[in-house]
Amino acid sequence: MYSQITDSVAVFDTAAAMETIHENAHLFQEIDPIGIGITSIGMIVVFSSLLLLFVAFKNLVKVLNYIKRIKSGKKGESISIEHENDIHSGEVNAAIAMALYLYSQEQHDQESLVLTINKVARTYSPWSSKIYGLRQHPRA
Template sequence: MFIPLMSDQINEGYVILITGLLIVFSALVILAMFFKYGLPLLLYVYKIITKGKDKKISEIKVEADKDFTGEIAAAIGASIHMYLGEQHDHESGILTIKQVKKTYSPWSSKIYGMQNRF
């Protein structure tokens, strides 16, 4: 009677093992197919929807703002410098370690845990 029980448990373990392996490897195959075929298709559809030409960086013209002067750039740079400087406290690198002595507590005493059985 014990042997068929063991056999059922072993067979059940193999079923769980094979099912788990099939799930994992099928998910990996589906992901590989999606990244190989699905993403290029989605990018092509996105390109059709947006109808934008592919521009290279060298083709993009930079337009200068006439109102942006050096004084504005200096004010922005100074404010960023002050903001980043206030984020960190300047502390000394000296560590002080003080030993703390624990006070006596009867709750942690092992004497009260002993019992006399006479």
């Protein structure tokens, strides 16, 4: 599949790759004609991979909390990044959304009445200078 052209570089040979695929497929057709072998192994590997992720992320919070506790213990503080109980119910979210909505509506009404003048300060540049931009009349 790979043909060696230098000591460190290998070039992918598509034709050889297809040849390998056909050979393997032929082998599978003989050994596992209904595909139950690949199906079983495939499902086991997919489950194992995602199970690994599950275990890792299940324990990630605990590890982070542990590290934080060690750090805070050294400083004599007690900080926790445990967010297990930091849960907002749908009602709370709805109340916050409603409050924000009403606030923004109110803001809009006020805004339409308020005239705002922004002071704009720009640094001087001869390229935008009014003196050079206007025609200078010669003084008689």
